[in-house]
Amino acid sequence: MLAFYYGDECITFERTNRVNSIQRVLIKVYPDCRVCAHAPSTASDAEVLEAVKKRARWIYQQLRNFREQLTHITPRQYISGESYYYLGKQYMLKVLEAPEAAPNVKLFRGKLEVTVQKRNPKKVQALIESWYKSRAKEIFAKRLDAVINQTLWVTEQPPLHLRTMKTQWGSCSPNGRLTLNPHLVKAPCECIDYVILHELCHIAEHNHSEQFYRLMKQVMPSWEKVKSRLDGMAASFLNGIQK
Known part of the structure; x- marks a missing residue:
């Protein structure tokens, strides 16, 4: 697991390796509030972390939306x-x-x-x-x-x-x-x-x-x-x- 801070919140995410040749990092936030980064196997953890941090605001918003849903169910x-x-x-x-x-x-x-x-x-x-x-x-x-x-x-x-x-x-x-x-x-x-x-x-x-x-x-x-x-x-x- 890797982690970074967005404001006061520590956001953890799991890194998995992509099996194809695409070199982009694909970030997914799931309804159960898991965050996953699908990255090329050649990318270092530091490179993956930097790519994820660039989407920090979007990730935070997705997590907030899913958490809001979960409070009403x-x-x-x-x-x-x-x-x-x-x-x-x-x-x-x-x-x-x-x-x-x-x-x-x-x-x-x-x-x-x-x-x-x-x-x-x-x-x-x-x-x-x-x-x-x-x-x-x-x-x-x-x-x-x-x-x-x-x-x-x-x-x-x-x-x-x-x-x-x-x-x-x-x-x-x-x-x-x-x-x-x-x-x-x-x-x-x-x-x-x-x-x-x-x-x-x-x-x-x-x-x-x-x-x-x-x-x-x-x-x-x-x-x-x-x-x-x-x-x-x-x-x-x-x-x-x-x-």
Whole structure:
């Protein structure tokens, strides 16, 4: 871990090495307030520290924004009355106890209804998480079909996988396999499209180069606005907490 001061605050960050040939230091601030600097392996710690300090004001602002979000959210208890997102809309949870019925989750009349044989928060949690993954698998496949024609460099449908992640919406492997976070299904469709297009752009450009951002501008001219919207919802979506 490396650290520096911005005003009276000591900001620590983790250094990781970039696997490509790009010589820039990429700085990321995550919703859980971790700060990471992805740097070329040839760069010294002093060089990385100097690059990070140049972005100190931006890092501080990002940390303040995420901390502000975290002060307005509470851990879930998986009981009736809580609010849950799906495709950008909020649904109130309604837990139904039915000893003879099969466990089930469904959207019904503006509510997320969970049927259990006996009230148990862990069981409710498991059912909701399974439902999100099932819906994510279907929705992501549909959105991939809807946007893939915009990426002319993609010649065949890439394989799509799900993986729950704490700090990422998605990733793209060197061989073109897309991995998306099932929590992303809580976001509006335009945000899902943004993440999918972002990863499809990585099939052509495996780093965040100027060419990468030119491709993003081509396929989604308003991507920065959409990204900002998604970033604002990240804490509640990724950490399983509610406002």
